[in-house]
Amino acid sequence: MRRSLRFAVACLFTCLVVPTTPAEEVVVPALLDRPEVMSFIERMVEQHQFDRQGLYDLFNEAVFKPTILNVLDKPATSRPWYQFQTNFLTDAKVRDGVAYWRQHQVWLDKARQMFGVPPEIIVAILGVETNFGRNAGSFRAWDALTTIAFDYPRRAEYFQQELEQFLLLAREENKPPLTLKSSYAGALGSPQFMPSSYRKYAIDLDGDGRRDIWGHPADAVGSVAAYFNQYGWKADGMVAVRAQVSGNQVEQLLADKFNLHYTIDELATMGIKPVNALPGNEPAVVFMLETDPGVTEYWLGLTNFYAITRYNRSVNYAMAVNLLAQRLRIAYDDPIEAAPPRSSRPPARRGRAAS
Template identity: 55%
Template sequence: MKRFLMAAALAGGVVSSVAQADAALLGRADVQRYIDEQVASGSFNRPELEAVFANVELKPNIIAILDKPATSRPWYQFRGSFYNERLLKNGVAFWQQHAATLQRAEQVYGVPPEMVVAILGIETNYGRNTGSFRLADALTTIAFNYPRRAEYFRGELTEFLKLSKEEGIDPLTLKGSYAGAMGLPQFMPSSFRKWAVDFDGSGHRDIWNNVDDAIGSVAHYFQLQGWRHGDDIVIPAAVQPGVDLSSLVADKFNLHLTVGELKARGVLPQAQVADNVQAVLVPLETAPGVTEYWLGLNNFYVITRYNKSTLYAKVAQELAAELRLRYLNAQAQSAAQPAADSVNPAQ
């Protein structure tokens, strides 16, 4: 890959038409303050940063996307976007192609293959949709032109520039989502620096083009968030009539209550689970006006650390379960075929 310092060479050479269009960026006081801070921290020198910002193209369409009112879909609409034949077929094929790496990730990190495969399917359909925005453009646009999220995205911009330097990558070449998510697992830059791993021993962490690194990085993330190998993710539940669920549902991202405490408040598990196990109530609208209930356990909570959505966590659990079933069935059929061929040899 291109080296980070290649960007610095642009500062003294021919500047692209894109850079000319956004040359005013370097003249902005807030951008200069940011550069001053980074130089003072010792992370970068001024020519490096000025070369990058001289070639950044601000993207007003990203601001338009961020300004769109947030919409939420009920479970019965959300589920089909990810639990579908396309992702299931692609997921089984991905698992078959990378079975050895997935098995090694389970051995090293204790995270089962089906969960890693489900996450990579939901995030990017196994690398088919990793994003088309230059990350330097996207992160700079939000960091300096979107005050509501400026502090967070300036932090992510810094993390992105650091990871580019650490991995020896020209930051102007990397692409991702409009919000700065990167590679097959769609890590934000800060997540990359904390949890991405060089799983194939190449000397670099590459979640854009290296499937081994992407698999290992997702498994590593789940391990460090507290995944418990072999534990359930969810169990079905029933709610007694008249129970006020508002406080339970509002606290959906925290394991503050035990199963025993939930029982005392009228939430009854429909599978065997110890009273001292921590759990969270998960209501799912399966049809207009129809709700089913689940108890999310520790591993469910871990999935919500990856994406803070109970719907995301539940569809990841369901997709993982079906992927495992289909993969094992395919393996059994493949193993049975040679035996069948030997019994009925071609005439």
């Protein structure tokens, strides 16, 4: 499950460069002649009682998307922070996020009451993912998933699993598979859940009997909060703090920046200390941001940072969400104070930093 969201979200940031013109669509006439496809179909029939002819019909409708394969190894999250953050920490993003927050206040408050995740974090996720639901993907999910599952060997096993989950999801939600839209990596809805994540974590927050993360903002909001709750989100906790570094162990720690193996006290013995006092038993990871060419800052990511990196295993992504959330909170409370930060440092504010 952890792989599912981080792959989908890492791929999401490059989706705008993927051509989708009809001239580049290639129907794969021999898909049903491929042994791996027939094996997949037989498994769906035997294990999940799908109709064999129905699956034949679906695979005959699959449209191969070669341009998807050209960008799978080039996630935009691999860019240095000073380039990456310019796409997300913008005045327009903050304005749109505050408007989304005010429009869906009742659901954001309900999600916080249920799961302890603050509105600014949920709104920031939706802003980074799909510009608050506006850009949730224009590919047929069936085309995207079949293309990667059977023509991208490095991730074939994973995407065949996601294709299986997609078919189960479509059946459970009573949705025709060919009608569902996704990102080019097969991520679904405003939160960009992969099918396995959708089945595990999407919720029906508005109580209408459906888990609709495309057309129902309530369900998108609640599903993001439910996801973070499952990965240990700490209500009222911080995400990250600046760190002071000494000694020669930082490089080793940077290589393990996505796992909470050490506490603040243990990191202090290795020369890594927070600039602000934190409980010594607080788990933390060390990471680095390149704020300008050749200029770096060291940070400590806390439990909530870890939770965000379960959504996407990228420090750039986690910090973009964190800092956008802080700006959203400031603008929501007092729009006059919503000035863009000059670096990765959180902007000045009155009271506690956003969690």
